[in-house]
Amino acid sequence: MVNPTSPVTRVLVFGAHLAWVVPTLFRMSTALMTDHYELTMLRAALRSGAAHRRVVFEVFTRALPPGRRFGVFAGTGRLLAALADFRFGPDEIGALLAAGTVDDATAAWLADYRFRGEISAFAEGEPFFAGAPVLVVEGTFAESVLLETLVLSILNHDSAIAAAAARMVAAAGERPCIEMGTRRTHEAAAIAAARAAYLAGFTASSNLAAARAYAVPSVGTSAHAFTLVHPSEADAFAAQVAALGADTTLLVDTYDVTAGIAAAVAAAGPQLGAIRIDSGDLGALALAGRAQLDALGATDTRIIATGDLDEHAVARLAGAPVDGYGIGTSLVTGSGAPTAGFVYKLVAVDGEPVAKRSVGKGTRGGRKRVLRRHDPAGRAVADVVLPAGVPGDPHPARVEGGASRDRELLVRVMTGGELADEGLIGPAGTRRAREHHALALATLGPAARDVRFGQPCLPVVHAARP
Amino acid sequence: MVNPTSPVTRVLVFGAHLAWVVPTLFRMSTALMTDHYELTMLRAALRSGAAHRRVVFEVFTRALPPGRRFGVFAGTGRLLAALADFRFGPDEIGALLAAGTVDDATAAWLADYRFRGEISAFAEGEPFFAGAPVLVVEGTFAESVLLETLVLSILNHDSAIAAAAARMVAAAGERPCIEMGTRRTHEAAAIAAARAAYLAGFTASSNLAAARAYAVPSVGTSAHAFTLVHPSEADAFAAQVAALGADTTLLVDTYDVTAGIAAAVAAAGPQLGAIRIDSGDLGALALAGRAQLDALGATDTRIIATGDLDEHAVARLAGAPVDGYGIGTSLVTGSGAPTAGFVYKLVAVDGEPVAKRSVGKGTRGGRKRVLRRHDPAGRAVADVVLPAGVPGDPHPARVEGGASRDRELLVRVMTGGELADEGLIGPAGTRRAREHHALALATLGPAARDVRFGQPCLPVVHAARP
Numbered sequence: 004m005v006n007p008t009s010p011v012t013r014v015l016v017f018g019a020h021l022a023w024v025v026p027t028l029f030r031m032s033t034a035l036m037t038d039h040y041e042l043t044m045l046r047a048a049l050r051s052g053a054a055h056r057r058v059v060f061e062v063f064t065r066a067l068p069p070g071r072r073f074g075v076f077a078g079t080g081r082l083l084a085a086l087a088d089f090r091f092g093p094d095e096i097g098a099l100l101a102a103g104t105v106d107d108a109t110a111a112w113l114a115d116y117r118f119r120g121e122i123s124a125f126a127e128g129e130p131f132f133a134g135a136p137v138l139v140v141e142g143t144f145a146e147s148v149l150l151e152t153l154v155l156s157i158l159n160h161d162s163a164i165a166a167a168a169a170r171m172v173a174a175a176g177e178r179p180c181i182e183m184g185t186r187r188t189h190e191a192a193a194i195a196a197a198r199a200a201y202l203a204g205f206t207a208s209s210n211l212a213a214a215r216a217y218a219v220p221s222v223g224t225s226a227h228a229f230t231l232v233h234p235s236e237a238d239a240f241a242a243q244v245a246a247l248g249a250d251t252t253l254l255v256d257t258y259d260v261t262a263g264i265a266a267a268v269a270a271a272g273p274q275l276g277a278i279r280i281d282s283g284d285l286g287a288l289a290l291a292g293r294a295q296l297d298a299l300g301a302t303d304t305r306i307i308a309t310g311d312l313d314e315h316a317v318a319r320l321a322g323a324p325v326d327g328y329g330i331g332t333s334l335v336t337g338s339g340a341p342t343a344g345f346v347y348k349l350v351a352v353d354g355e356p357v358a359k360r361s362v363g364k365g366t367r368g369g370r371k372r373v374l375r376r377h378d379p380a381g382r383a384v385a386d387v388v389l390p391a392g393v394p395g396d397p398h399p400a401r402v403e404g405g406a407s408r409d410r411e412l413l414v415r416v417m418t419g420g421e422l423a424d425e426g427l428i429g430p431a432g433t434r435r436a437r438e439h440h441a442l443a444l445a446t447l448g449p450a451a452r453d454v455r456f457g458q459p460c461l462p463v464v465h466a467a468r469p
Numbered sequence: 470m471v472n473p474t475s476p477v478t479r480v481l482v483f484g485a486h487l488a489w490v491v492p493t494l495f496r497m498s499t500a501l502m503t504d505h506y507e508l509t510m511l512r513a514a515l516r517s518g519a520a521h522r523r524v525v526f527e528v529f530t531r532a533l534p535p536g537r538r539f540g541v542f543a544g545t546g547r548l549l550a551a552l553a554d555f556r557f558g559p560d561e562i563g564a565l566l567a568a569g570t571v572d573d574a575t576a577a578w579l580a581d582y583r584f585r586g587e588i589s590a591f592a593e594g595e596p597f598f599a600g601a602p603v604l605v606v607e608g609t610f611a612e613s614v615l616l617e618t619l620v621l622s623i624l625n626h627d628s629a630i631a632a633a634a635a636r637m638v639a640a641a642g643e644r645p646c647i648e649m650g651t652r653r654t655h656e657a658a659a660i661a662a663a664r665a666a667y668l669a670g671f672t673a674s675s676n677l678a679a680a681r682a683y684a685v686p687s688v689g690t691s692a693h694a695f696t697l698v699h700p701s702e703a704d705a706f707a708a709q710v711a712a713l714g715a716d717t718t719l720l721v722d723t724y725d726v727t728a729g730i731a732a733a734v735a736a737a738g739p740q741l742g743a744i745r746i747d748s749g750d751l752g753a754l755a756l757a758g759r760a761q762l763d764a765l766g767a768t769d770t771r772i773i774a775t776g777d778l779d780e781h782a783v784a785r786l787a788g789a790p791v792d793g794y795g796i797g798t799s800l801v802t803g804s805g806a807p808t809a810g811f812v813y814k815l816v817a818v819d820g821e822p823v824a825k826r827s828v829g830k831g832t833r834g835g836r837k838r839v840l841r842r843h844d845p846a847g848r849a850v851a852d853v854v855l856p857a858g859v860p861g862d863p864h865p866a867r868v869e870g871g872a873s874r875d876r877e878l879l880v881r882v883m884t885g886g887e888l889a890d891e892g893l894i895g896p897a898g899t900r901r902a903r904e905h906h907a908l909a910l911a912t913l914g915p916a917a918r919d920v921r922f923g924q925p926c927l928p929v930v931h932a933a934r935p
Contacts (some may be wrong), residue, residue: 007902007925018927022748029876033656035677035678035679035680035681036651036656036657036660036676036678037651037676037678038649038651038652038675038676038677039675039676039677039680039687039688040675040689040690040692041689042677042689042695043689043690043691043713044690044691044692044695046712046713047691047695047708047709047713048695048698048708049714050708050712051699051704051707051708051711051712053698053708054701056698058698060574060694079480085656088763089628093679096682098677098680099677102680102687104677104687106711106712126912144698147671148694148695149690151652151694152496152651152652152691155652155653155654156651156652156653156654156655156659157652157656158653159652160655160656160658161653181502185502185503185504185618185622186617186618186621186622186625186813187503187621187625187808188622188626188655188658188807188808189622189623189626189654189655189657189658189661190499190502190551190619190622190623191502191655191657191658192628192654192655192657192658193502193622193654194502204814209504209505209506210502210503210504210505211501211502211503211504211565211570211907212502212503213566214501214505214564214568215501215561215564219506221568221570222505223504223505223506223507223508223509224506224509224510225509225510225513226506226510226614226617226827227814227815227827228510228512228526228610228614228617228814228815229513229514229519229614230521230825231815231818231823231825232514232519232524232610232818232823233517233519239745241517242513242514242516242517242519243513245513245516245517246509246512246513246516246517246572247509247513249514256738256824256827256828257827258826259826259935261659268749281830282827282828282829282830283827283828283829284828304769310830316593328935332808332895336802336807336808337807339652339804341803341807342653342798342801346693347652348693348694349693349694349697349698352697352698356585357697357698358697358722359693359696359724360723360724360725361693361722361723361747361748361749362722362748362749362750363748363749364747364748364776366611408642449519
């Protein structure tokens with residue numbers, strides 16, 4: 004179909020080569036990653052004139068998942084990158100016109116569109132609680148309403164995974180957790196899940212695309228198929244050690260764990276890096292495996308437990324001689340809470356608060372600020388939500404307890420549609436989120452590390468302006 | 470940063486324009502959407518020689534999610550498209566070498582790699598049950614093991630959503646279901662979810678990218694924000710009707726449903742297309758709303774119910790005067806089962822069966838066939854799994870009950886790495902899967918339409934070769 008010697012092909016190949024070198028110049032638009040009704044609202048609002056009103060949208064959740072102590076705000080870095088590509092090109096506009104979704108006036112408006120407003124957000128990695136806005140979008144109704152679906156998709160997914168990951172990390176204590184869930188979720192969601200797990204404290208991931216995109220350390224050695232494709236387990240282990248060195252991890256449960264451990268140490272010697280056990284009673288097998296390894300002189304060989312683990316299974320293994328956990332399905336599906344429940348609600352129009360009164364889904368009008376209040380020892384004691392006054396109010400309201408121990412949680416990340424800081428995206432943003440998460444979590448106290456069903460570990464207080 | 474008049478910029482702009490026109494030529498590689506260990510296994514197997522053995526991998530699930538009557542096999546169309554892009558270019562290989570994941574010999578092998586083997590699969594949309602292989606990959610160990618993670622990511626995600634969607638469609642009976650979950654899942658997973666829901670019987674989706682990529686019909690009108698941004702509900706409704714016509718759907722629960730319905734009919738007249746109710750007691754509100762609409766002469770105006778619906782809520786609304794359902798969160802999270810539980814297991818090496826014996830995770834060796842057996846009335850009675858003999862065996866084994874009423878479920882979709890039929894991918898593949906699903910589901914009988922917790926509605930029989 005393609006003639007490799009034609010001039011057109013050479014240009015295409017040149018273009019494809021540039022796409023490797025400068026992929027950001029060939030990014031695909033994210034503009035159709037949205038709901039049909041965002042476009043019909045735009046169309047009707049352009050006609051009514053409401054499109055040009057100055058508005059404030061806030062993102063918040065009405066409740067944490069049942070029993071959860073805290074949420075973890077994640078996805079900002081991915082969202083800010085996706086917003087840069089939220090542009091309607093000829094392809095997108097043509098599709099919308101052909102389907103009758105938009106009219107010519109709306110199409111013309113979309114061709115010039117990029118978001119030019121303001122976004123403030125919690126730091127990525129920040130623990131959050133129900134009822135406090137975690138992200139605020141300010142701009143015209145038209146430019147802001149279009150972002151709703153993409154904002155929610157990214158934040159709801161990434162925050163759900165990060166919150167589950169934080170619980171697993173808490174249950175694991177000092178032992179490392181490795182993310183292995185790529186095969187249990189959508190292939191692109193898997194990349195975001197690896198990133199979210201890493202920022203919430205996982206040490207590595209199996210996902211190679213996450214390593215490439217976000218510098219998440221990737222790890223992995225072999226599966227049962229590798230053992231099965233060789234004539235014997237001993238042959239497989241010898242082949243793996245020959246290629247990857249004695250410091251590798253050998254998977255010992257393909258046939259019989261005791262025989263597998265003996266074969267593993269025979270193949271690699273007592274310098275064997277680790278064994279992995281993926282089935283059976285992991286606690287009992289780890290105990291027996293540790294004794295067997297020690298008896299064979301492999302006293303530094305670690306034991307990695309994998310296979311249907313979640314935070315509760317990890318907690319039950321705390322007393323077993325396990326040196327690390329590989330966690331898949333439960334992590335990438337949010338451990339029972341696969342979406343964070345964020346909504347994107349209009350709270351102000353032309354400076355005036357607005358709110359809906361839908362049963363069970365009412366909203367609080369007006370733009371807000373959120374302060375995390377700490378006691379003199381630095382422990383967080385409450386998140387205080389208070390009116391923000393006019394947009395961009397440079398004078399933070401005073402809060403009882405001393406402003407010096409309050410931390411303003413909503414921080415500007417986009418001004419006039421421009422990224423406030425390139426360090427918020429890519430590998431740098433991921434690393435920064437991981438560091439922030441660890442620091443902020445440490446202020447929450449021991450209840451945050453309890454993975455049993457319980458109450459949120461910090462109250463949210465809705466304060467009137469003092 | 471970019472000078473728009475420079476030759477380089479003009480080439481880039483030309484390339485970007487081509488990217489709109491011929492996006493398939495600028496497709497991104499999917500090769501890093503995989504687990505680290507697939508590459509280390511390849512590296513070790515190239516060194517040991519096992520890489521070149523002829524193998525068979527089978528995809529199956531050990532169990533359906535608790536209480537489910539059947540699964541729905543989905544994702545083939547997306548998988549076959551992704552496999553075409555599963556190539557290691559300079560960017561991917563450079564990243565793998567830099568990270569030390571592969572050595573030079575492996576890198577050289579990857580540069581020439583594309584899958585050249587055979588894939589057989591259930592028809593997309595086919596109901597499936599635990600223990601029967603739904604997809605079979607045949608090739609060398611090296612070329613086949615590399616596909617594991619991508620195959621599982623796509624099939625596990627799409628099949629989980631399709632299975633949940635089929636239950637909602639069953640509960641809705643003749644009433645249409647609209648997919649609205651984009652904001653509750655990863656932004657790319659949302660596109661696949663809309664596709665999976667459509668093939669399992671949903672009539673439309675809110676997702677514009679799914680409309681573009683797979684011709685899933687997209688729908689949508691307005692959210693509460695549209696009402697709130699206007700001075701009054703009446704103004705908002707008038708604006709929407711002016712832009713979208715009287716046949717639109719007006720959202721009536723922003724303030725008060727009764728007042729909202731009155732305002733809706735006042736704005737659009739009795740020709741109003743539909744009202745949408747998104748909160749409160751949907752059954753009671755639909756009953757009262759129907760009476761109010763009828764009294765206002767809007768007897769053809771439909772009532773659409775949305776808001777935290779799942780198959781059980783839909784079933785409870787069967788007696789209420791609801792004309793359609795919009796379903797979001799529960800659908801895109803698989804209604805409690807967000808991943809299908811498929812595994813990818815080595816079952817044969819150089820023609821000989823292999824199997825692991827891991828506790829609770831044992832496998833059945835040998836390549837298999839699957840026949841769906843029907844009674845004389847055409848109702849499915851069992852899925853029969855039997856040895857396939859040599860790969861490509863042209864003589865189907867005879868099965869008691871008459872071959873004429875047996876349907877071979879595993880069908881070749883890729884031969885020598887080439888797609889068997891272009892109609893399996895894109896919009897055509899999606900439409901075909903939707904048609905196949907409806908036909909195949911009809912043979913399962915009434916138990917398949919029962920959304921209560923229960924047993925699988927068809928047994929899987931493991932038969933020896935007759």
